[in-house]
Amino acid sequence: xxxxxxxxxxxxxxxxxxxxxxxxxxxxxxxxxxxxxxxxxxxxxxxxxxxxxxxxxxxxxxxxxxxxxxxxxxxxxxxxxxxxxxxxxxxxxxxxxxxxxxxxxxxxxxxxxxxxxxxxxxxxxxxxxxxxxxxxxxxxxxxxxxxxxxxxxxxxxxxxxxxxxxxxxxxxxxxxxxxxxxxxxxx
Numbered sequence: 001x002x003x004x005x006x007x008x009x010x011x012x013x014x015x016x017x018x019x020x021x022x023x024x025x026x027x028x029x030x031x032x033x034x035x036x037x038x039x040x041x042x043x044x045x046x047x048x049x050x051x052x053x054x055x056x057x058x059x060x061x062x063x064x065x066x067x068x069x070x071x072x073x074x075x076x077x078x079x080x081x082x083x084x085x086x087x088x089x090x091x092x093x094x095x096x097x098x099x100x101x102x103x104x105x106x107x108x109x110x111x112x113x114x115x116x117x118x119x120x121x122x123x124x125x126x127x128x129x130x131x132x133x134x135x136x137x138x139x140x141x142x143x144x145x146x147x148x149x150x151x152x153x154x155x156x157x158x159x160x161x162x163x164x165x166x167x168x169x170x171x172x173x174x175x176x177x178x179x180x181x182x183x184x185x186x187x
Contacts, residue, residue, distance in 0.1 A: 026117075026141065030068075033140025033153050034075035034113065036161055040136050040151050041086050041111050043179035048087055050110035050134075055092040059109040061126065062097050062116050069095045069115035076113065101129045114139040114149070123147055131170045145186050154184040162186065 041047055041056070050056065058076070062069040073093045077084055084091045096103065099122035112126060112135055127148040130137035138151045145152040145164045150171060154162035161183040168175070 029140045029142070029153065029155065030072055030115070031075050032159055033138065034072045036140075036153050036159070037076055037111065037113050037138045037151075038086070039161060039179070040138055040175075043175040044110070044136060045174040045176060046134075047110055048089065050108070051089050052092075052107050052109075054089065056086055056089045056110040057092050057094060057107065059094050059096060059104065059112045060115045061099075061112055061118070062095065063118060063122075064097065065116060066095055066097070072113065072115050099125050101125070104129075108133045109135060111136040111138060114141065114144070117141045117144075123149065127167065131167065134172050136171075136173060137167075156184075160184055 041058070044050070047056065058073075060069040060073045060076075073095070077091065077093065094109070099118065112130065114126070114137070117139075118126065123144065126137055127150075129135065130150055136151060137149055139145070139149040140153055145162045148164060148167050150164055150167040150173070152162045154160050161179070162185075163175070163180075163183050164186045166187070
């Protein structure tokens with residue numbers, strides 16, 4: 001009886017701790033991803049052609065927590081050693097929870113960062129939008145690259161960029177060859 005209560009207590013404690021640890025790991029991945037996202041955008045050979053009003057529009061897409069998106073955008077911009085530019089073009093950050101991307105039909109962003117894990121329908125819609133508009137869609141969340149998101153991060157012995165080669169090809173985006181020397185590729 002004692003053993004059974006002890007095991008029940010351990011399992012109850014784990015039920016509380018595991019989600020907290022998972023949230024912390026997702027947050028660490030997202031923050032690291034915000035820093036790696038700049039590398040993806042810098043590696044895009046045609047990034048200058050994606051300027052809107054002589055700026056690179058970067059969209060942080062969230063589900064229900066705009067503050068999280070703003071925090072990740074801050075990490076993204078905080079890495080700027082060049083005053084918040086990529087190839088001399090100033091960065092402009094926007095936030096949206098609209099998975100239809102209705103506000104971005106003519107004003108197409110240079111990149112989209114998923115600030116929160118989307119549901120399957122949203123993920124598919126964003127992948128389709130990225131392919132149709134030649135936009136780098138980036139997610140720091142595990143399993144998203146395998147699901148078709150163009151880029152993310154691979155956490156193994158070291159953290160490095162992770163690219164879905166078929167989505168990259170379908171998006172008609174060219175990345176610098178040197179970028180692939182440090183990138184894990186999903187085929």
